[in-house]
Amino acid sequence: MDPVCSGDNWDRGDAPDPNAPQGPYPISGEQVYIQDPSNYCINLPNPDDQYLIDNYWSKGVNPSFVDAEGHVRSFCVGALAPGALPMPAGAVTGAHVLTNQDLNGKTYHQITGSLNCDLLNMSCVGENSGQYDSVPYRNCGKEPYSGVFQEKNPGFNDYVEIGGDFMFCMRTCVAGRIDGDPCSAKGDTLGCDVLTGGTMDTSEGFTLNGAPFEVSANNVRREFPMDAATDLVAEAMMEKELATETVDQVEAMFVMVGTGTAAASTASVSAAQFTVMQMPASNLVSNAFQKVVLGAFSFGALFCLL
Numbered sequence: 307m308d309p310v311c312s313g314d315n316w317d318r319g320d321a322p323d324p325n326a327p328q329g330p331y332p333i334s335g336e337q338v339y340i341q342d343p344s345n346y347c348i349n350l351p352n353p354d355d356q357y358l359i360d361n362y363w364s365k366g367v368n369p370s371f372v373d374a375e376g377h378v379r380s381f382c383v384g385a386l387a388p389g390a391l392p393m394p395a396g397a398v399t400g401a402h403v404l405t406n407q408d409l410n411g412k413t414y415h416q417i418t419g420s421l422n423c424d425l426l427n428m429s430c431v432g433e434n435s436g437q438y439d440s441v442p443y444r445n446c447g448k449e450p451y452s453g454v455f456q457e458k459n460p461g462f463n464d465y466v467e468i469g470g471d472f473m474f475c476m477r478t479c480v481a482g483r484i485d486g487d488p489c490s491a492k493g494d495t496l497g498c499d500v501l502t503g504g505t506m507d508t509s510e511g512f513t514l515n516g517a518p519f520e521v522s523a524n525n526v527r528r529e530f531p532m533d534a535a536t537d538l539v540a541e542a543m544m545e546k547e548l549a550t551e552t553v554d555q556v557e558a559m560f561v562m563v564g565t566g567t568a569a570a571s572t573a574s575v576s577a578a579q580f581t582v583m584q585m586p587a588s589n590l591v592s593n594a595f596q597k598v599v600l601g602a603f604s605f606g607a608l609f610c611l612l
């Protein structure tokens with residue numbers, strides 16, 4: 307236990323963090339935002355974190371929310387924040403978003419919902435809730451360099467997220483982390499019901515400001531196969547905000563590549579089949595899209611030579 311950050315002492319003073327990562331802040335990979343049930347990022351245990359690998363996954367144990375405090379990575383549905391990972395399909399079974407809410411004159415967005423933690427390699431059984439927030443190092447924050455993705459929530463400077471028992475809740479806020487603020491970081495042991503002021507919703511399905519919201523296959527990011535045969539294509543498709551769900555032709559191409567059929571060398575994929583999420587039609591033929599097509603054809607040609 308940190309002897310400084312215990313009891314009623316939550317001020318480290320002016321001493322700098324000796325382990326502070328290089329900026330700019332918030333750092334890449336730990337940025338969250340909320341727009342609607344098809345576009346948001348939350349922080350979860352980081353699958354690439356060496357501490358979690360050594361102490362949990364390598365021993366066949368899944369970490370909980372609280373185990374991963376200080377070891378997080380942003381996972382996104384929809385547009386990716388910098389350094390974020392795509393949320394595995396089916397990991398969020400319910401998401402309920404409230405936007406532009408007001409508490410004591412301060413604006414916030416909120417998302418609450420339920421998780422399929424098996425798909426996230428997490429333990430969510432029982433009272434194992436933890437809190438992730440943007441509390442600074444001086445005040446004993448465990449994710450002091452995390453924060454809000456300004457491109458998606460401009461002007462929102464703070465966030466607080468609580469998770470456990472197969473549920474999660476998060477707010478992004480214009481400002482404020484003390485009692486009475488919408489992003490108060492002082493209620494981590496009190497859970498989502500207190501943070502959300504009684505508006506916690508863990509039901510399956512999706513709503514935006516109380517109205518049903520259709521989350522279709524076309525606006526939920528897919529996890530593409532990432533084996534050696536498809537790595538080039540998949541990485542290009544994941545670049546920036548690319549995510550396609552016009553999947554029949556794409557999956558067929560991956561299957562052909564994986565099974566080694568001659569059809570892989572002649573696979574033809576049109577721009578219409580690579581619909582890019584959240585991008586205007588004029589941007590469909592982008593550099594990243596060209597990488598996808600060139601990658602597919604290059605691999606096909608290489609396969610034929612072999």
